[in-house]
Amino acid sequence: MSSHIALKADVRENIGKGASRAARNAGQIPAVLYGGEEKPMHFVIDEIQFNKELHQASFYTTIFEINAGKKKERALARAVQFHPVSDRPLHVDFLRVSKDSKLTVAVPLHFINDDKSPGIKRGGVLNIVIHNLEVLCDMDHIPDHIDIDLAGLEIHGSIQLKDIKLPAGAVAAHPDRDDTLANIVAPTIMKQDDETAAEGSAEA
Structure with a gap:
């Protein structure tokens, strides 16, 4: 069965292009968590840690435990946006999941x-x-x-x-x-x- 990987994250207060660029310059990747009845949550994750997980064959079947805000959220990576030249990950979409989710x-x-x-x-x-x-x-x-x-x-x-x-x-x-x-x-x-x-x- 799929593994659970803890992913340290920091909630983003600013979500504009300038803030995203600053995050990438600091070695972080902007991301969003959506799904369920809660509002989408914007946050950043460490680029080095994320790249280690990204290149695993089971990346899209891994349950990530995102530790951001007031509670831990479990999620699946749904989409990764890459730079067209360098292939550096620019943004990640995560889908919130629960035990009752199909x-x-x-x-x-x-x-x-x-x-x-x-x-x-x-x-x-x-x-x-x-x-x-x-x-x-x-x-x-x-x-x-x-x-x-x-x-x-x-x-x-x-x-x-x-x-x-x-x-x-x-x-x-x-x-x-x-x-x-x-x-x-x-x-x-x-x-x-x-x-x-x-x-x-x-x-x-």
Whole structure:
């Protein structure tokens, strides 16, 4: 399940462009917390600490405990605005969550047992169609990742959403769509051999 990370924050009194620029110059990132019945809260977070979390694969499934104002708030990072040239984070949107919240989160897919896939052993290439699967769950059941087993998968074989078992407490956010998550495509040499054979049959 997802981890909880404490994030030290300071409430912002001024939220204009000048104040945001001053915060960034001081090594802080402007952010906003919204959702629920409470008003949005504007605050700043430490850029160094945030960057460490930002580059984790589970960043968007991590519950952050934001210690700002009079109480701790639990939240998910929903959007990060980056500088177009330097890729430095400029602003972060957090969504307030509670134990009763039903959340839609994009969970990373981990593809395992590629050494047990006959198709890959024959030179096939794993084509990942969906890297992150949207699931619906509560705050305490957000998966860090979802394992997708490739054992037994042949060339031209595929894994559909219906083929996988989701972690306890999580359901597909879009169960009506039977999405293809990944497939094994034929190696280039095999494709060329098939095309040559097809041309020969046509000429005959």
